[in-house]
Amino acid sequence: MATTDDYGQGVSIAALTDAPDAATLAQNIANAIVSRSIMRFASASARSAALTGTAAPVEGMVTWLQDVNTLYVYDGSSWVSLSPTSVLMDWTALSSIGSYAGGFSASTPAPRMRKLSVHGTEVWEYEGAISVSSLPAATTTLAFTFNSGYRPANGRGFSTYNSSHYGTRVTVAADGKLNFSVPTEAGSGVSKVWLDGMRITNPAA
Numbered sequence: 506m507a508t509t510d511d512y513g514q515g516v517s518i519a520a521l522t523d524a525p526d527a528a529t530l531a532q533n534i535a536n537a538i539v540s541r542s543i544m545r546f547a548s549a550s551a552r553s554a555a556l557t558g559t560a561a562p563v564e565g566m567v568t569w570l571q572d573v574n575t576l577y578v579y580d581g582s583s584w585v586s587l588s589p590t591s592v593l594m595d596w597t598a599l600s601s602i603g604s605y606a607g608g609f610s611a612s613t614p615a616p617r618m619r620k621l622s623v624h625g626t627e628v629w630e631y632e633g634a635i636s637v638s639s640l641p642a643a644t645t646t647l648a649f650t651f652n653s654g655y656r657p658a659n660g661r662g663f664s665t666y667n668s669s670h671y672g673t674r675v676t677v678a679a680d681g682k683l684n685f686s687v688p689t690e691a692g693s694g695v696s697k698v699w700l701d702g703m704r705i706t707n708p709a710a
């Protein structure tokens with residue numbers, strides 16, 4: 506292969522003086538096209554298994570991962586996401602991914618959770634509200650328990666709004682327990698707690 510393409514992309518072109526070899530010619534053309542196209546893989550592990558040895562990734566290579574619906578480019582040392590945001594799990598009612606404790610139930614708007622990939626980082630978001638029949642002040646109370654797969658590796662804490670206007674301390678523990686705590690000033694008048702604004706970045710950390 507004595508020459509390359511006119512666009513400087515390194516695609517080898519057979520010269521007239523080369524020995525006839527249709528198999529090699531076809532393989533060189535196929536490899537050049539594939540490596541410069543958007544390659545599709547089921548997951549990052551499938552990509553790693555395929556792109557190794559003589560097929561190792563090179564700077565500028567682009568891939569699409571089907572499990573996270575995300576586009577990546579290889580910068581010479583690692584794969585960098587080109588998709589700003591992709592949905593890993595659409596908005597899902599809490600009742601479908603866990604169970605409410607006694608005295609707690611879905612309110613309006615319905616409490617929901619979703620999972621996103623933001624520039625390659627997993628993010629969990631929550632919205633909606635939970636109704637409360639009795640929430641003692643200055644006491645941590647279990648409101649909901651998430652099923653496995655919806656629990657962060659380490660506990661997270663948030664401050665959200667509630668019907669008493671004094672705010673609520675909300676925690677999501679590694680065992681899936683969603684707990685509420687309101688200050689003494691809130692008294693016993695809390696009837697609703699909002700989850701809007703709760704956001705867990707990199708829940709596996």
